[in-house]
Amino acid sequence: MLTQEEYQQWIADVRENHFPLSEIIVADMNNWRHRSILARALFRVRKYAPAIELFKSIIDVEVNTEEKDCFTLSEVEDKVWCLTELAMCLWKVTRKRKEALSYCREALLFIDRYPNQFNFMDKCEVWSEIQDFIFFTSKKKIRKGKK
Known part of the structure; x- marks a missing residue:
């Protein structure tokens, strides 16, 4: 798993070199939805290794299937x-x-x-x-x- 520092560096890299990412949707590394957004952003800019690491951190997450x-x-x-x-x-x-x-x-x-x-x-x-x-x-x- 990425460290908090690496996670923040990847957010900065995407923001500075590719496209804006709102703080509200990626800031919390402990939130799997935030990791998923950053992983998808990294995938889009061909940063596959950190994207894979973030995607794999989501595999065992239990999801709410009752959302309305x-x-x-x-x-x-x-x-x-x-x-x-x-x-x-x-x-x-x-x-x-x-x-x-x-x-x-x-x-x-x-x-x-x-x-x-x-x-x-x-x-x-x-x-x-x-x-x-x-x-x-x-x-x-x-x-x-x-x-």
Whole structure:
């Protein structure tokens, strides 16, 4: 896990070199939702190693599946987003397909078990993106690309 100092340095790096991050959404390293936002920001700017570390810190977080607020990103939705982007990060950095797919499977389980529609993401689109990722990383696809 990143130290508090490293966490703050990554916030500063994103702010100074890429795009603004509001203090209110990333300041608390102990808040998994803040870590998820910073992880996604780091993923977008291709800082994969710290993004992976932050994404992995969220894996064991228990999410509230009973949320009723339809105006914010639900905890389930946030975790699904993190799991899918963790898979993509791992693939880009390590090419460890099996590990990446384990996070995709976990995301799909959340989608299947969560009875409500997501507030900001479309479940079918997320499912489709995961299927595309599975195909893209398959040996068959990789062999086709080499011809």
